[in-house]
Amino acid sequence: xxSFLITLAGVVLVTIxxxxxxLFLMGVDRIFAARMQMRQGPPLIxxxxxxxxxxxxxxxxxxxxxxxxxxxxxxxxxxxAVTVLFYLPLGSILPVxxxxxxxxxxxxxxxxxxxxxxxxxxxxxxxxxxxxPYASVGxxxxxxxxxxxxxxxxxxxxxIAWRLAVAGIAMPFSVNTxxxxxxxxxxxxxxxxxxxxxxxxxxxxxxxxxxxxxCDTPEAETExxxxxxxxxxxxxxALFSLSMAAKLVAMAGLSVLxxxxxxxxxxxxxxxxxxxxxxxxxxxxxVIVVMFFSVSLVRVIMARFRIxxxxxxxxxxxxxxxxxxxxLIILDGTISIGGCL
Amino acid sequence: xxxxxxxxxxxxxxxxxxxxIAFVIAFIIGWLIWxxxxxxxxxxxxxxxxxxxxxxxxxxxxxxxxxxxxxxxYNDALSGYYKFVKPFHTGNLSDYFLAYLxxxxxxxxxxxxxx
Numbered sequence: 001x002x003s004f005l006i007t008l009a010g011v012v013l014v015t016i017x018x019x020x021x022x023l024f025l026m027g028v029d030r031i032f033a034a035r036m037q038m039r040q041g042p043p044l045i046x047x048x049x050x051x052x053x054x055x056x057x058x059x060x061x062x063x064x065x066x067x068x069x070x071x072x073x074x075x076x077x078x079x080x081a082v083t084v085l086f087y088l089p090l091g092s093i094l095p096v097x098x099x100x101x102x103x104x105x106x107x108x109x110x111x112x113x114x115x116x117x118x119x120x121x122x123x124x125x126x127x128x129x130x131x132x133p134y135a136s137v138g139x140x141x142x143x144x145x146x147x148x149x150x151x152x153x154x155x156x157x158x159x160i161a162w163r164l165a166v167a168g169i170a171m172p173f174s175v176n177t178x179x180x181x182x183x184x185x186x187x188x189x190x191x192x193x194x195x196x197x198x199x200x201x202x203x204x205x206x207x208x209x210x211x212x213x214x215c216d217t218p219e220a221e222t223e224x225x226x227x228x229x230x231x232x233x234x235x236x237x238a239l240f241s242l243s244m245a246a247k248l249v250a251m252a253g254l255s256v257l258x259x260x261x262x263x264x265x266x267x268x269x270x271x272x273x274x275x276x277x278x279x280x281x282x283x284x285x286x287v288i289v290v291m292f293f294s295v296s297l298v299r300v301i302m303a304r305f306r307i308x309x310x311x312x313x314x315x316x317x318x319x320x321x322x323x324x325x326x327x328l329i330i331l332d333g334t335i336s337i338g339g340c341l
Numbered sequence: 342x343x344x345x346x347x348x349x350x351x352x353x354x355x356x357x358x359x360x361x362i363a364f365v366i367a368f369i370i371g372w373l374i375w376x377x378x379x380x381x382x383x384x385x386x387x388x389x390x391x392x393x394x395x396x397x398x399x400x401x402x403x404x405x406x407x408x409x410x411x412x413x414x415y416n417d418a419l420s421g422y423y424k425f426v427k428p429f430h431t432g433n434l435s436d437y438f439l440a441y442l443x444x445x446x447x448x449x450x451x452x453x454x455x456x
Contacts, residue, residue: 004342007359011366055374058382063389075375079367086363106343107360108353132391133404140406144414165352173353217414230392235378239371307414315418 011086018085022245023047025291032296051238059234064131073126074239080118081246087112088253089179091279092263108173109157112254116209119243120146127228138227141307142218148314149208155322156198159329160258163187166333179261187332194328199259201322206251206294213299217307252287260286
């Protein structure tokens with residue numbers, strides 16, 4: 001029973017961490033973007049202020065909307081985005097449930113990949129439930145965007161797990177396995193080139209997952225006035241903002257897990273709570289670096305893709321790059337076990 | 342207790358019960374935040390009408406997205422592919438069977454070469 005309570009406490013703590021870290025990252029992202037555009041930018045706590053402000057604003061339910069679905073969608077989006085974080089290691093703090101004695105893992109990379117789609121599906125449901133033409137077009141675009149980025153993301157995840165399996169590592173889809181066995185230390189020269197290509201793919205999948213420029217076609221303020229969020233205001237919009245914040249941590253955390261899983265504490269000889277604290281700060285630094293290259297930099301230097309261009313790029317270019325990366329990893333794995341094609 | 346519901350495949354693991362419990366807790370936290378927000382809103386001055394940049398709302402039939410247009414961006418981006426594969430869909434079962442045999446033969450050749 002005590003292990004169950006500790007697990008529940010872990011769930012609550014990770015939820016709070018997801019909210020705080022996500023809003024903090026959004027603040028950092030806005031400062032990065034402002035500095036690159038030679039602007040002062042908002043204070044770091046601006047996203048927190050925005051959420052507080054939204055909670056004080058009217059939360060209008062449009063007359064055409066399906067009220068139950070319209071109100072439930074933001075809460076489901078928030079809950080599902082936060083749930084992804086329960087399966088990711090935060091520095092040396094392993095996923096919820098893992099550190100407890102006699103407790104196995106609760107989820108793997110395949111599950112994370114599926115869970116990442118749930119917040120987007122909740123947004124689609126909310127968009128269609130809005131009863132607005134703009135929101136309907138936005139929801140339709142969100143669905144197409146999801147189809148576009150899922151395939152390259154799956155290629156990246158499966159290729160890395162396959163290489164670990166070929167190296168004789170058990171449970172290759174396990175997040176703890178990935179955290180303990182960085183792919184760079186397992187792969188040979190060809191595999192490393194393949195991993196670099198997959199890293200590029202994942203960096204480009206991140207803005208699509210987060211609906212950020214240049215993949216913000218579902219919201220597209222200048223065309224659709226906010227798209228699937230056009231009718232949302234007040235507390236409902238606050239919950240959607242929180243879900244996007246948590247998803248930002250989840251996506252950047254996934255990139256860190258796959259490509260930068262190292263911790264600082266073993267290098268400086270720390271153990272216990274001190275090590276967990278240092279590694280958590282180091283994890284946040286890595287997340288900020290990933291966010292800078294995959295979100296902040298991209299959204300400052302690029303304009304929005306058209307929805308058909310987005311599909312062409314993700315199903316054409318990124319899938320091809322991902323498949324080349326996967327092929328190199330397969331070659332690397334085959335050579336490592338002494339096989340030939 | 343939760344651990345006994347974990348399905349381990351040898352490649353990964355997942356526990357449906359944990360996901361349900363965690364999702365419910367996260368949902369409750371989200372719902373509590375949602376409850377702290379403003380509950381009442383002004384229904385006068387057309388605030389509940391759909392936002393269409395000041396344009397009067399057209400008839401619902403005119404703005405309804407038909408199922409055929411739902412994946413427009415996807416269909417348009419892959420139009421070259423569809424243009425290529427559509428002629429093969431003749432409706433003749435013999436053609437489909439021939440295509441099946443052809444693909445099976447290619448797969449078998451690839452498998453043999455790889456071996």
